[in-house]
Amino acid sequence: MTEPFVSREFVGKRRGGAEKASRLPPGQYLTEDFPVLSAGPTPRLDLKRWSFSIEGLVKEKVSWAWDDFLKLPAQNYTVDISCVTKWTHLDMQWRGVSVDTLLEHAELDRKAAFVTAFTHDGYTTNLPIADILNGRAFVAYQYDGSPLAPEHGGPARLVVPHLYFWKSAKWVAGLRFMEKDQRGFWESAGYHNHADPWKEERYS
Amino acid sequence: MRQPLDWQIATVKSIKPETEKIKTFTLTLPNWTRPRAGQHYDVRLSAEDGYVAQRSYSIASPPEQAGEVALTIERIEDGEVSTYMHDVLIPGDRIELRGPIGGYFVWEAGLLPEPLVLIAGGSGVVPLMSMIRHRAAAGSMVPTRLLYSSRNREDVIYYDELQSLRGDGLEIFHTLTRSQPAGWTGYARRIDDTMVKEVIAPFGKTMQVFICGPTLMVESTAESLLKLGVAPAQIRTERFGASGTAKGG
Numbered sequence: 001m002t003e004p005f006v007s008r009e010f011v012g013k014r015r016g017g018a019e020k021a022s023r024l025p026p027g028q029y030l031t032e033d034f035p036v037l038s039a040g041p042t043p044r045l046d047l048k049r050w051s052f053s054i055e056g057l058v059k060e061k062v063s064w065a066w067d068d069f070l071k072l073p074a075q076n077y078t079v080d081i082s083c084v085t086k087w088t089h090l091d092m093q094w095r096g097v098s099v100d101t102l103l104e105h106a107e108l109d110r111k112a113a114f115v116t117a118f119t120h121d122g123y124t125t126n127l128p129i130a131d132i133l134n135g136r137a138f139v140a141y142q143y144d145g146s147p148l149a150p151e152h153g154g155p156a157r158l159v160v161p162h163l164y165f166w167k168s169a170k171w172v173a174g175l176r177f178m179e180k181d182q183r184g185f186w187e188s189a190g191y192h193n194h195a196d197p198w199k200e201e202r203y204s
Numbered sequence: 205m206r207q208p209l210d211w212q213i214a215t216v217k218s219i220k221p222e223t224e225k226i227k228t229f230t231l232t233l234p235n236w237t238r239p240r241a242g243q244h245y246d247v248r249l250s251a252e253d254g255y256v257a258q259r260s261y262s263i264a265s266p267p268e269q270a271g272e273v274a275l276t277i278e279r280i281e282d283g284e285v286s287t288y289m290h291d292v293l294i295p296g297d298r299i300e301l302r303g304p305i306g307g308y309f310v311w312e313a314g315l316l317p318e319p320l321v322l323i324a325g326g327s328g329v330v331p332l333m334s335m336i337r338h339r340a341a342a343g344s345m346v347p348t349r350l351l352y353s354s355r356n357r358e359d360v361i362y363y364d365e366l367q368s369l370r371g372d373g374l375e376i377f378h379t380l381t382r383s384q385p386a387g388w389t390g391y392a393r394r395i396d397d398t399m400v401k402e403v404i405a406p407f408g409k410t411m412q413v414f415i416c417g418p419t420l421m422v423e424s425t426a427e428s429l430l431k432l433g434v435a436p437a438q439i440r441t442e443r444f445g446a447s448g449t450a451k452g453g
Contacts (some may be wrong), residue, residue, distance in 0.1 A: 005213060005300055007249040009292050012257050013284040027248070027258040029284065036419045036443045039308050041426035041436050086258055121436065151423055189307030203209050203305060 020090060023080055025197035028088040034143075035087055036151045039185070043121045043171055045155055050120070052139065052156065053174035054102060057109035062102075063174075066155065070141070072097045077138060079161035081168075082197040094159055096140035099132045099175070112177035116184060117158045117169040125169050125184035126193070127160065129177070136162060139172060164195040164202070209302055210235075211248060216297045217272060222361045226327060227290055228264060228276045231301065236271045239263050241338040242310035242331045242414065245273060245303035249288055259285040262330040262416075262442075263304065266337035273301075276361060278327040309442045311335045311414065313342035318438070319407040320348040323395070323425050325417020326359070331442065332416055333362055340369055347373045351403045353395050353421065355382040377403055395421065400428040409433050416442040 014021065016030045024030060053063040064072070076095050082088040108129075116126050131137065141148050141156040148154035153170025160167045166186045187193050192201040214231040221227050244260045265274035279290040293299065309331065311320065320339075322332040329352055339348060354360045357380060366376050379391030379399065391399055404411060413429060415422050422443045429439055 004254070005250055005298075006252050007288070007299065008297055010249045010251050010257075010288055012249065012251050012255050013282075014255060027256065029257060029259075036423075038441060038443070040441055041430055041439050042423055043436070085260055151419065186308075190305065 023090055024088055025082050026200050027202075028082050028086055028197065031087040031089055033087070034089065034092075034152065035083065035085070037083065037085060037166075038151070038170065039123070040121065042151045044150060045120050045171060047155060050155060051173065052102075054106045054177070055174060056115075056177035057112040057179060058177055059107035059109070062105045069097070069139075069156070073101055075138070077140070077159070077161075079159070081159075081161055081165055083165040084191065084195070084197075084202050088197075093144050094138070094140040095142035095145075096138040096156070096159065098135060099137045099139070100135060102139065102175075103133075108177060111179045114178045114181040116176045116178060116182055117167075118173055118176060119169050120171040120173045123169060123171070123185050125158075125167050126182055126187055127163070127167060128181070128194075131160060131163065131167075131194075132175070136160065162196070164192075164197055166191065167195050209305070211300050211302045213298050214273075214301045216293055216295050216299060218295055219293065222276060223359050225279045225290075226276060226361055227279070228274050229289060229293065230265070230272055230274045231299065232272045233301065236273075237304060238267050238270070239273065239304035239334075240307075240310040240312055241267060241334040243304040243306040243334075244331070245275060245301050246305060247275070247285060247289075248300040248302070249285055250300070257284045260305070263334050264330045264337075266334055266341045268338065268341040273303075276327065276330045276333070309414065309416070309440050311338070311412070313339055313344035313346065316412050317346065318410055318412045320346050321404055321407065321411050321413040322348065322350045323400075323403075323413065323415040323417070324350065324352045325395070325421035325425075326354060327361065328415075328417030328421075328442070328444070329361055330416075332414060335414065336366070336369060336374065339374070340372075345373045347407070349375045349377065349403050349407075351377045351379070351395065351399065353379045353381060353417070356380060357383075357385045357388070395425050395428070397428045397431060400425060401432055404429070404432065404434070409435075411438060413439045414441075415439065417444070419443040 047066045050066045055061040137160045158169045158172045217230045261275040264276040280286045
């Protein structure tokens, strides 16, 4: 191996102290902002026509209209979020419904091993089901005590805090369970299939 | 075989001031991969004790500029990487890079035949400049209109080069939102519905749009296009900052 590269005279700002730094995945920097990244325009969704479905390898497809979705048991979440564009925002406060709660309403086929989150604007992202079960993912409709803004994915987005944020599909319309993995939008455009920030799984 | 996304050590070939807070860094790469216009590179800085900082910067140069890449970078006052680039880096210095990265906010001459509409706010012009330079280098005659919003005349990046590239189907529309020099004939307000309508008018509803700039500017400009009947699939966006501020740098 060659000597590690050192940038001449670089010290860095090292914001946030040791506790926060220990929560920062490699190559990330802390921000208090909530940057917006989307491949296209922000869709303005009509709550009257909004739906969320669980489909694919399930015994019977389930769908909720907006009013019914709000009646599902919800939880508050405080999580650290890391975006592949390098920002990490600690202790983001969300309210939403656990994917586990949603799956209580559907019977998963034994063959289901992967899931595609699909959205009202045509975006997709793919995950192994282990990454969305056991409290690891939720569908959020509030951020910081307010309804989730459209540019941040409102009325509702998937949140998978332990993976880079593109896995947390904005304007989510449902989860499709599948036997085989199918690459989503960014995963087909050179980004990593799994996206664990602690392993720096940015690009494929 | 070397993958294009391994880190490599580039050498600073030249540094050109563009505006008060913006410089272009031309870097020579030992393992150059032809980029697509609109892509970016990751820059990594490492301190002696192992502390690292990474940021992504859009490529300003065209894919035709072989063996090197130009990154135009705004100095963000409380930034960590951009301040180092602006205040410390000199020609001959070495710096770690990885790229090119990004597969959606890209334009390639010949691949997308539709008329091209490029809309920039501030340093959001950088990836669009790569497209414009690529268009010229490739000899593309695709009808192209750039709408470029800056605060003041002295904040406009690439002004002279843009002037010289006019023609061959390329038209450029500047808007200055804060102050305008005497005799200014361009737009003098923030981008709005009317301005967008005027700029896209000759193209009807079929065009490929790229918008890059602060979040609020991108949001409102995309909104204007949708209102004018442009399909969402024809609009590709890249935003920076949470609230119309600047790229965390």
